[in-house]
Amino acid sequence: MKFAVKKALSSSGARVGVLEVGSCPAPIETPALLLATRKGLPHFISPELLPSLPSPDSNLLQVSPLHFLEGLSTTTISKIGGLHQMLGLKQHGIAAVPRDSIQCLPESKAATRLGASFETPCGRLLIKPKDYIEMISCMKPNIWASLADEVPAWVSEKRNKTSVDRTLRWLDDCISLYPAAGSIFGAIVGGTSLEERKRCAEEVAKRNVSGYWIGGFGLGEGIDERPALLREVMDILPDEKPRLTCGLGLPEEILQGIAAGIDLFDSTYIYSLTLGGFALTFSLDKSGEQHNLQSDQIGSDSTKINLRATAYRKDMSPILENCTCYTCQNHTKAYINHLLNVHEMLAQTLLEIHNTHHYLRFFHVIRAAIQDGSFEEFRQAFLESRREHFKGEAIST
Amino acid sequence: MKFLLLCLLSQILGRFNRARAAQLTLPHFVCQTPLFMPVGTQGTIKGLTNNELERIGCQIILGNTYHLALRPTFELLEEAGGLHNFMNWPRAMLTDSGGFQMVSLLHLADITEEGVTFQSPVDGKLMLLTPEESIHIHNRIRADIIMALDDVVKTTITGPRIKEAMYRTLRWIHRCIAAHRRPHDQNLFGIVQGGLDPVLKDICVKSLVDCNLPGYAIGGLAGGEDKDSFWRVVAQCTAALPEDKPRYVMGVGYPLDIVVCSALGADMYDCVYPTRTTCFGTALIPERVLKLKHRAMADDTQPIDPTCPCMVCKNYIRTYIHCLVTKDAMGSQLLSSHNLYYMMRLSRNLHTSIVEGRFPKFVCDFLQTMFPKGDVLEWVCNAMEVAGIDISSCCAPFPSCQENYSSDEIGTNRFDKVNAYFGSSMYTRESFYSTR
Numbered sequence: 001m002k003f004a005v006k007k008a009l010s011s012s013g014a015r016v017g018v019l020e021v022g023s024c025p026a027p028i029e030t031p032a033l034l035l036a037t038r039k040g041l042p043h044f045i046s047p048e049l050l051p052s053l054p055s056p057d058s059n060l061l062q063v064s065p066l067h068f069l070e071g072l073s074t075t076t077i078s079k080i081g082g083l084h085q086m087l088g089l090k091q092h093g094i095a096a097v098p099r100d101s102i103q104c105l106p107e108s109k110a111a112t113r114l115g116a117s118f119e120t121p122c123g124r125l126l127i128k129p130k131d132y133i134e135m136i137s138c139m140k141p142n143i144w145a146s147l148a149d150e151v152p153a154w155v156s157e158k159r160n161k162t163s164v165d166r167t168l169r170w171l172d173d174c175i176s177l178y179p180a181a182g183s184i185f186g187a188i189v190g191g192t193s194l195e196e197r198k199r200c201a202e203e204v205a206k207r208n209v210s211g212y213w214i215g216g217f218g219l220g221e222g223i224d225e226r227p228a229l230l231r232e233v234m235d236i237l238p239d240e241k242p243r244l245t246c247g248l249g250l251p252e253e254i255l256q257g258i259a260a261g262i263d264l265f266d267s268t269y270i271y272s273l274t275l276g277g278f279a280l281t282f283s284l285d286k287s288g289e290q291h292n293l294q295s296d297q298i299g300s301d302s303t304k305i306n307l308r309a310t311a312y313r314k315d316m317s318p319i320l321e322n323c324t325c326y327t328c329q330n331h332t333k334a335y336i337n338h339l340l341n342v343h344e345m346l347a348q349t350l351l352e353i354h355n356t357h358h359y360l361r362f363f364h365v366i367r368a369a370i371q372d373g374s375f376e377e378f379r380q381a382f383l384e385s386r387r388e389h390f391k392g393e394a395i396s397t
Numbered sequence: 398m399k400f401l402l403l404c405l406l407s408q409i410l411g412r413f414n415r416a417r418a419a420q421l422t423l424p425h426f427v428c429q430t431p432l433f434m435p436v437g438t439q440g441t442i443k444g445l446t447n448n449e450l451e452r453i454g455c456q457i458i459l460g461n462t463y464h465l466a467l468r469p470t471f472e473l474l475e476e477a478g479g480l481h482n483f484m485n486w487p488r489a490m491l492t493d494s495g496g497f498q499m500v501s502l503l504h505l506a507d508i509t510e511e512g513v514t515f516q517s518p519v520d521g522k523l524m525l526l527t528p529e530e531s532i533h534i535h536n537r538i539r540a541d542i543i544m545a546l547d548d549v550v551k552t553t554i555t556g557p558r559i560k561e562a563m564y565r566t567l568r569w570i571h572r573c574i575a576a577h578r579r580p581h582d583q584n585l586f587g588i589v590q591g592g593l594d595p596v597l598k599d600i601c602v603k604s605l606v607d608c609n610l611p612g613y614a615i616g617g618l619a620g621g622e623d624k625d626s627f628w629r630v631v632a633q634c635t636a637a638l639p640e641d642k643p644r645y646v647m648g649v650g651y652p653l654d655i656v657v658c659s660a661l662g663a664d665m666y667d668c669v670y671p672t673r674t675t676c677f678g679t680a681l682i683p684e685r686v687l688k689l690k691h692r693a694m695a696d697d698t699q700p701i702d703p704t705c706p707c708m709v710c711k712n713y714i715r716t717y718i719h720c721l722v723t724k725d726a727m728g729s730q731l732l733s734s735h736n737l738y739y740m741m742r743l744s745r746n747l748h749t750s751i752v753e754g755r756f757p758k759f760v761c762d763f764l765q766t767m768f769p770k771g772d773v774l775e776w777v778c779n780a781m782e783v784a785g786i787d788i789s790s791c792c793a794p795f796p797s798c799q800e801n802y803s804s805d806e807i808g809t810n811r812f813d814k815v816n817a818y819f820g821s822s823m824y825t826r827e828s829f830y831s832t833r
Contacts, residue, residue, distance in 0.1 A: 039720060041727050046734070048449055048708055071720035076696055080714065088712025121724075313469070316477060330447065330485050334477065338440060338469040345444035345726055 001142055001183040001210055003030075003242040003263075009375055013234050013261030016370045019060075019242060021093035021142045023084055026056040030242065030263040031254075031370075033363050034062040034095055035356060036102070036271050039072075040087040043271055044349040045356065047088055052326045052353070057360045060093045062246070062266035064100040065135040070122050074138040082140030082181075096141035096182070097246060098127065099150065101218060101268045106150040108159070113166060116149050129173035140181040145213035145244070146174040148187035153220035160191040163216075164200045171207060183210035185244055192221050194232050201236040211242040214262065218247020223256070230260035237261075251282065251303075251362065252386070255379045258366060270359055274351045277308040277340050279319045280358040284365050288381035290389060302389055305333075307351070312337040325357035326350075405542075405584045405611040407643055411752035414785035415635060415662035418751035421643055423541040424582045425481065426489040428456040430643060430664035431747040433655065433740040434491060435672065439464050440484050443672040443733040444726065447486055453707070453734065454741035456488055457541070459667050462534045463495025467517065471537045479539030490540035491667075493647075494531045497549050508548060510565065528569040529576040532585070536578045544614060545573040547588040552620035559592040566590040567604045574608060584611035586645060589634055592617055593626045602637040612643040615663070619648025628657055628780040635662030652681060652743055656763055657777055659747050660756075660784035671740050675732035678722035681739040683766040687715070689732070694719035707738035757786050764791040 001021055006029075008015040017030040035042055040063050042050070050058065063083060068074070080086045083094055099106055103121055110117035115128035132147045147170040149163040167189045174184060186209035190197035204212065214233060217226065237243065242263045248254060249269030257265060273280065282303040283290050290302065305312070305319070315337070318328035327336075327350040339347035369378040406422040421428040434457040435442050435450070442450060442458060450458070460480050465471065469483075477483040480490055507514040512527035528546045535543035546569055548562040570587050577585050587605040591597030605613060615634045618627055631646060638644050645665035646658050655666050671681060678690035682702045688694070689701070697715035709718075709731045721728030750759035760781070764773050771793025781788045 038725055038727065039717075044444075044726055044730075046444075046446070046449060046727075046730055047712065048452070048734075049446065068720065070724070071695055072716060073696070076698065076716050080698060086714070086717055314473060314476065326446070326448075332477075332483075334469070334473070335440075335483055335485070338483075342439045342464075342468050344439060344441045345729065346441040346446065348726065349444055349446065349730075 003211065003240070005239060007371060008239065009370060009373065011376050012259045013231075014258050014370050014375045015239075015261060015263070016367050017242065017263055019093075019263075021060070023089075023091055023142060024056050024059045024093045025091050028056050028060060028093070029367055031258045031363060031366060032057065032060060032264055033359055034060045034244075034264060034266040036100065036266065036268050037061050037063050038103075039067045039070075040083055040089070040094075042352060042356075044274065044345070044352040046349065049326060049349075049353060050089075053357055054360050054364070057364065058356065059091060060095065060264070061089070062095050062097055062100070063139075063141065064098055064104045065096050065132070065139055066098055066104045066118055066120050066125065066127070067100070068135070068139075069120065069125065074135055078138035082138070084140070093143070094139075094141040095185075095244065095264070095266070096136060096139060096144040097213065097244075097266060098132070098145070098147065099215070099246060101246060102271060106148075106219070108149070108151040108155060108163070111149050111163075111166070116147050116166075116170075129170045129177065133174060133177040137181050142182050143185060143211065143244070144182050145185045145215070146171040146187045146209075148189050148213070148215045150189055150216045150219060151191050153192045153222075153225075155191065157193065160193055160196055163189050163191065164196050167200065167215075168203050171204065171209075175207060175209075185209060185211040185213040185242075187213045187215050188233055189216040190229075190233075191216055192225055192229065194228060197229050197232045198236065201233040205236055205238065209241070211244060212237055214243060214245040215247075217245060218249070223253065226253075226256060227260060230257065230262070234261040252383060254362075255366070255382065258370075259375075259379060267359075270352065270355045273304060273355050274348050276306070277347070277351070278304045278306050278355075279336075279351055280304050280355050281320055282358075282362075282386075284358075284361050286365060286368065286378075288369070288378035288385070290382060290385035303386065307333060307336045307347075308340050309337075319354055320358070323354065323358065325354045327354040327357075404580075404582050405643075407612075407641055409640070411754070413751055413754070413756040414660075416660050416751055416756055416784065417640075417662060417664065418748045419643070419664060421664075423457070423489045423584070425487065425541050426456055428489060429745070429748045431655065431659040431744055431751075432456060432665050433744045434459055434665060434667040435737055435740070436461075436667055436669045437484075438669075439468065440480060442737070443675065444730040445733055445737070447484070449734060450486075450737070451488070453738045454745065455737065457491050457665075458486065458488070460490060460492045460538065460540060461495060462492050462531065462538060465492075465538060466495070466534055471534045474539075475537035479537070481539060489542070491542040492535050492538050492540040492544065494535070494544045494546040495526065497648075508565075510568075512546070528572040532573050532576040533578070535583065539579070540583065542584045542586055542612065543577075545570050545585060545587050547590055547616055549590070549616065550592065552592055552617055552622040554592070559594060560597060563591040563597045563601050567601065570605065570608060570610075574610075586610060586612040586614050588614045588616035588647070589638075590617050593622060593630055595629075595633055598630060598633055599637065602634055606637070606639060610642070612645060613638050614645040614647050616647050618646065619650060619668070624774070624776040625779070627654075628661065628776055628783075631658050631663060632661045632780065632783050652740070653767065653774075653777065655743065656747070656760060657780045657784075660760060660781060660786055662784075671736040672733050675729045675736060676723070678719075678728070678732070680718075680732055681736045683763070684769075685767055689715060689719050689722045691719075701735055702739070705735065705739065705742070707735050707742075709735040709738075760786050761788055761791050764788055 107117040115126045149166040151163045186204040190200045244264040246266045249267035312333040315333040369375045411418040436459045531546040548565040550562045591601045643664045650668045680687040700710040
């Protein structure tokens with residue numbers, strides 16, 4: 001794995017970088033989105049349709065090794081040669097992170113000094129560094145995060161401090177056990193304590209890692225608390241190594257993360273939207289302005305529409321007129337509305353394709369804004385016009 | 398009698414005794430028979446997109462007017478310009494009348510000369526479906542092939558009801574023909590009823606043939622009847638139906654059944670089995686079936702079918718599919734993709750082997766793979782004899798082909814035999830055949 005910063009803004013932490021991951025056909029520009037997966041494949045998008053998404057933007061996947069504990073032994077994965085072989089995804093970059101924010105959630109109360117605890121479909125599991133490294137060495141991802149003890153925002157100071165101590169110790173275990181597979185991203189936790197975040201970042205920065213995984217977000221901290229915590233960590237981390245985070249999903253959170261200097265995001269936002277029957281429709285205008293033409297849509301907030309709404313029953317137009325995704329090129333809102341009504345899986349497939357495509361284009365527009373120095377204006381315009389719209393909706397209803 | 402314009406051209410490209418390989422030109426697509434048609438009851442096929450279906454080789458897909466009339470309603474489909482436009486499916490479509498659904502799915506269905514009165518499952522209202530209504534619904538949906546409304550009875554019923562149903566079906570076909578507004582781009586197929594009674598079946602076939610329809614279906618099977626009666630009915634009908642029109646055996650089915658029916662002269666088939674069985678983690682393979690949920694699959698690093706060139710078999714192994722099936726949507730999708738590919742590959746092989754003059758060898762290889770011990774089922778042996786295909790090379794050296802089951806496996810329930818044959822205990826008549 002190779003990473004280089006191409007352009008960094010002085011006004012904020014935002015930067016454009018280039019990530020070269022062994023299996024990807026072309027270098028990937030950052031900030032970039034990692035696609036969420038279940039057992040290595042997207043939840044609904046069939047492997048045949050993955051190439052229809054923008055490439056190489058869509059070639060980075062986040063995989064949780066814990067998914068495979070359900071019915072697939074690590075020896076078998078090893079026999080086949082690793083995840084890339086098993087998933088038939090030889091041209092994709094895989095980042096292994098235990099937490100997937102949907103089904104594998106950190107359970108801080110059950111963690112011990114020996115290992116991190118996760119609630120999974122197989123029940124509550126204690127994962128020790130040794131077990132984790134075994135999974136990593138069999139799966140051979142391109143990137144993997146070290147094992148972290150993530151805690152929610154409301155734990156005591158003592159528990160928070162312990163989580164940092166454990167995370168650092170486990171990082172050292174991971175490094176010494178050396179799975180000889182992929183690039184290690186050191187995990188940085190610290191909850192909502194500026195001190196602990198700083199301490200953790202300082203310690204991790206001393207270790208020989210290829211990048212950083214900023215954990216502990218999306219676990220109860222307020223969106224306004226985050227910038228300070230992120231800044232505390234970013235100020236310490238060296239610029240030339242990539243930063244990956246999870247738990248930041250909404251467009252506002254992505255922009256917040258990018259402004260702080262995060263390069264890679266793994267998010268479950270698309271999955272949640274898809275399950276809810278939502279399709280993203282927010283504007284991808286270069287200026288960030290959100291006063292788009294579809295603000296008259298019923299059942300929508302102009303950022304997304306709910307295709308279950310009866311208003312779409314007879315709507316024979318695509319979700320977004322100029323969207324080039326498979327769904328918008330081939331199907332109408334009326335058809336998706338029908339599929340949702342009759343509980344057919346194709347609805348989720350079509351929505352996941354569109355939402356992923358749209359979000360990847362969002363990242364593309366952000367990168368362009370950073371490149372020509374207009375990121376801060378873009379961000380302000382985006383946030384304000386979105387807020388205006390929500391305010392307007394609140395008053396009118 | 399109304400002169401029927403034909404928008405269906407059937408050209409026979411090859412034969413072996415009763416078996417035929419044909420090219421069927423329909424308004425939306427040119428198809429090759431024998432042909433399996435996947436069932437997309439509600440306007441979609443189990444999570445697969447149109448371009449995947451095309452890549453798999455699907456040529457005709459089925460929609461069901463009963464389900465579509467409820468959701469999204471045929472008025473909406475008409476506004477959309479028909480089901481093709483609504484789904485954006487560029488190839489051919491066939492819509493079934495819904496008679497089977499009403500009778501098999503609903504407890505409150507009353508059949509009179511006028512039509513079928515049933516309770517709508519969506520809002521509980523009483524609805525009457527007449528032959529005329531049913532054809533008008535088909536006309537709005539605009540499929541290439543439409544099925545006449547027939548008076549369907551379960552094959553397990555005996556007595557005068559079967560006779561009544563057969564004659565009523567004949568009276569209804571005339572009403573269907575009279576009501577059909579689009580004979581120029583929709584082909585109305587008549588359905589041969591009459592249960593398992595050869596005399597009634599014969600009367601029905603002759604009368605339908607007199608109507609000079611574009612194609613004929615053999616109905617009333619696929620209801621759990623014993624296989625011996627099943628193949629005899631198919632044989633009788635294919636012998637009596639015109640050569641130059643397609644023969645569609647409704648609700649069939651298992652790969653073995655399709656091979657036998659093709660040998661006997663049938664051309665088209667539909668069944669929910671390949672897609673529905675993915676719920677149970679069952680994959681179709683030449684050896685019969687593979688139960689991917691089984692613990693033995695957890696370490697199996699082979700593809701589902703090493704001989705299959707589909708996307709799933711090229712990229713994934715059994716152990717991976719094992720960890721997905723019954724738990725994750727992707728498991729069903731991948732398995733549906735493979736199972737449908739298997740059925741379309743079977744269709745293509747049937748077609749090409751007949752055209753290339755090697756049909757008997759294909760049948761023998763097929764049976765040998767499925768019955769490696771030579772224990773070909775007796776009904777298959779009998780059917781192949783009538784079809785004029787020598788399968789002695791695949792049968793074990795017994796005086797006659799025996800059903801080779803231990804007494805533990807033969808159950809009193811006919812479906813136990815099917816279950817034993819397919820190695821499952823999960824299938825009941827209702828679960829298998831209920832929705833087309």
